[in-house]
Amino acid sequence: xxxxxxxxxxxxxPVFLVIAAGxxxxxxxxxxxxPINRVALYAAVxxxxxxxxxxxxxxxxxxxxxxxxxxxxxxxxxxxxxxIGRGWTPIQRRALVGTSVLxxxxxxxxxxxxxxxxxxxxxxxxxxxxxTSLLMFxxxxxxxxxxxxxxxxLRTVLGFPVLWAALLGxxxxxxxxxxxxxxARAVGLLADAAIPLVLLTLxxxxxxxxxxxxxxxxxxxxxxxxxxxxxxxAAVGLVAGLRGLDLAVLVLxxxxxxxxxxxxxxxxxxGDAALVGDAVVAGTALALVTLPIVLTLALRLV
Amino acid sequence: xxxxAVAIVPLTLLIALGFALRRAEFLPEPFWPGLDRLNYWVxxxxxxxxxxxxxxxxxxxxxxxxxxxxxxLAVVATLALLGRRLLAADGRSFTxxxxxxxxxxxxxxFAVVPVLFPxxxxxTALLVAMTVPVVNVASVTVxxxxxxxxxxxxxxxxxxxxxxxxxxxxxxxxxxxxxELPLGPFEDALGLLGQASLGTGxxxxxxxxxxxxxxxxxxxxxxSSVLKLxxxxxxxxxxxxxxxxxxxxxxxxxxFQALPTSSAAxxxxxxxxxxxxxxxxxxxxxxxxxxxxxxxxxxxxxxxxAGS
Numbered sequence: 001x002x003x004x005x006x007x008x009x010x011x012x013x014p015v016f017l018v019i020a021a022g023x024x025x026x027x028x029x030x031x032x033x034x035p036i037n038r039v040a041l042y043a044a045v046x047x048x049x050x051x052x053x054x055x056x057x058x059x060x061x062x063x064x065x066x067x068x069x070x071x072x073x074x075x076x077x078x079x080x081x082x083x084i085g086r087g088w089t090p091i092q093r094r095a096l097v098g099t100s101v102l103x104x105x106x107x108x109x110x111x112x113x114x115x116x117x118x119x120x121x122x123x124x125x126x127x128x129x130x131x132t133s134l135l136m137f138x139x140x141x142x143x144x145x146x147x148x149x150x151x152x153x154l155r156t157v158l159g160f161p162v163l164w165a166a167l168l169g170x171x172x173x174x175x176x177x178x179x180x181x182x183x184a185r186a187v188g189l190l191a192d193a194a195i196p197l198v199l200l201t202l203x204x205x206x207x208x209x210x211x212x213x214x215x216x217x218x219x220x221x222x223x224x225x226x227x228x229x230x231x232x233x234a235a236v237g238l239v240a241g242l243r244g245l246d247l248a249v250l251v252l253x254x255x256x257x258x259x260x261x262x263x264x265x266x267x268x269x270x271g272d273a274a275l276v277g278d279a280v281v282a283g284t285a286l287a288l289v290t291l292p293i294v295l296t297l298a299l300r301l302v
Numbered sequence: 303x304x305x306x307a308v309a310i311v312p313l314t315l316l317i318a319l320g321f322a323l324r325r326a327e328f329l330p331e332p333f334w335p336g337l338d339r340l341n342y343w344v345x346x347x348x349x350x351x352x353x354x355x356x357x358x359x360x361x362x363x364x365x366x367x368x369x370x371x372x373x374x375l376a377v378v379a380t381l382a383l384l385g386r387r388l389l390a391a392d393g394r395s396f397t398x399x400x401x402x403x404x405x406x407x408x409x410x411x412f413a414v415v416p417v418l419f420p421x422x423x424x425x426t427a428l429l430v431a432m433t434v435p436v437v438n439v440a441s442v443t444v445x446x447x448x449x450x451x452x453x454x455x456x457x458x459x460x461x462x463x464x465x466x467x468x469x470x471x472x473x474x475x476x477x478x479x480x481x482e483l484p485l486g487p488f489e490d491a492l493g494l495l496g497q498a499s500l501g502t503g504x505x506x507x508x509x510x511x512x513x514x515x516x517x518x519x520x521x522x523x524x525x526s527s528v529l530k531l532x533x534x535x536x537x538x539x540x541x542x543x544x545x546x547x548x549x550x551x552x553x554x555x556x557x558f559q560a561l562p563t564s565s566a567a568x569x570x571x572x573x574x575x576x577x578x579x580x581x582x583x584x585x586x587x588x589x590x591x592x593x594x595x596x597x598x599x600x601x602x603x604x605x606x607x608a609g610s
Contacts (some may be wrong), residue, residue, distance in 0.1 A: 013491075
């Protein structure tokens, strides 16, 4: 069987099947997404971030290199989007930049990284996820919405428990502490729920998306994210000195569609919600096709 | 840290967290029934299905295990029926005593039994599969007979079995395992869904607990707790010894039978006109008791097996 099909079946399809289950549940049981999202954001995902970072075996140099490569990629992607969006309205242009630099780092990237690259890939993907979360909840509102104050941005990020859980995990890791096994298992039970819950949430959110007829601007955003994103990530990663699994994980996040949270921020902060929402829905659907292709190439880097 | 602590402390912490979240109203009230539905229809059936479909070994001689489980349940159900007037003030209360005596918490089963007995995940799923249909039929029948709101209709009993997602998932898992059907991408997808079940399920168990009104109903609560936590494992042990259930299955079986009653009992009591307040009290007390009782059951099971 061609490698791309194997990756589709073994890595990408399981993830999309859970998203489809979420969509079916959303229709069948009329589940509200906000409370499930709240359990995921305030309990399960922080537990996963804590567990991964507390047990992280990556050296400081690897983490620094990875983050530097990611920051470089985001800057280049933002600059390119701003260039392409010249002549668009300011709100549309910001939306294009936002959709380019706010990838779906959690509910799609984490499971795909785990299935494709194993625990070592998940560790690296989680480092990028924490960085993306910081970006999402500091600059995110200004990127996909209207500009916000620094104070409001700071309050948002400080109220986000995954940051504190990640810091705690890093402290535990750095100090060489080993919490009692029973406590670690309780955290583990919650952490195990994180990826399925965020995938189900994504499914429910997608099926609830309002009318769906993406504009030309939305298709531009999707093309930029899914088509150009992985190429930019590979180029910037190579320049930043990333190789092997580090580079593959950066390429993978470059190939991720725009995060669902970006659409939520666009609504919350009066941005171009239609453009961002359409880019999220179309990008996530198309990723079923593009991700196996990118993974086929990315796995050759490992 | 001992194996027992590794099994029981996480269970306690997550149940306590669920209890605290509900009391603090951290999540809007409609969330909990929504989470229960998600768990009942999707997450937990996925766990049961994957555990059974991918079980490797440990399921041999399951016929003897089934007879021991059902034998123990039959003895306890009979004792409850015989002691009905002693245990409960009226028919509605009795239905809660009965459910509290025979039902078990399947989330606690998966959180505890495979940790205490590594490699017993498949056996745990099988025990759940064997027990769920029997206790469902028994509970629906007793509620219809004694709660008085709904006359006993066999169509309802049949529906409670045929439409139960845990039973359907169990059957599907057993069939897939028997014919060795490859699951392909569904194995990972269902595995992902199943792994969300225990954490969220235990939070839900905690959220269901209500201790108000316990003091006023000590007799039915004590009666159901003795029947469930003590009489059921003892009766099952008797059958298991007579049927020569092998030691590696006997110990998990005894701990399984010492689990507290299920949150689903509360839902069924409410749906069929049972005494839901008493059911909530029984559920709360048994869950709290079991956190101390399960280590004892584990130690006793170990000695029983060592001596057999």
